[in-house]
Amino acid sequence: MPRGLPASYIKKAKRELGKGAPWHDVFKGAWEVNKGSKVYKAVTGNPSKKKGSHKKSSRKRSVSRMPKKKRRYSRKMTIPLAPILGVIASPGVQNAITSAMEGKFDLTMKHLTTLIGWNPWQNKWEWQHLANNLTPILVGLLVHKFVGGAPLNLNRTLARHKIPLIRI
Helix, strand or coil: CCCCCCHHHHHHHHHHHCCCCCHHHHHHHHHHHHCCCHHHHHHCCCCCCCCCCCCCCCCCCCCCCCCCCCCCCCCCCCEEHHHHHHHHHCHHHHHHHHHHHHCCHHHHHHHHHHHHCEECCCCEECHHHHHHHHHHHHHHHHHHHHCCCCCCCHHHHHHHCCCCCEEC
16 A cells, blocks of 8 residues: 555545456546545655655564574585594504505405404404594594684685685
């Protein structure tokens, strides 16, 4: 409804134009009815220079109707350092790296199977191997979660400063 147009003028224009008249004709007729009234004179003119022309909206804005502004970002490849350092720090991987550097690749695969707790030399599961190898990996994952994530948000800081490829 146009600002400053009383509902009684709209009803009067509807009665004069008849049932089923288009809205633009109804409003035009209502403004013609309103031309000589005091309300019309108060509404005309430059509204930005008048005092009190800024009206608050009577309609309450619901959170569900007003969607949040979504952030757009492009996903880039990053390397999480803490989990990788945890994997490298585990004894099974360190033994596998040293045997690979010596050129003993069959021994390298045996050392890598100790990551899951399997002892290939005795052909049995050993929980001690599993605990020794998974502890540094779990510590690296926890550091990645809590230092790079919600409490400290170092990964967000690194991304904001445009540091490429590295995340904690």
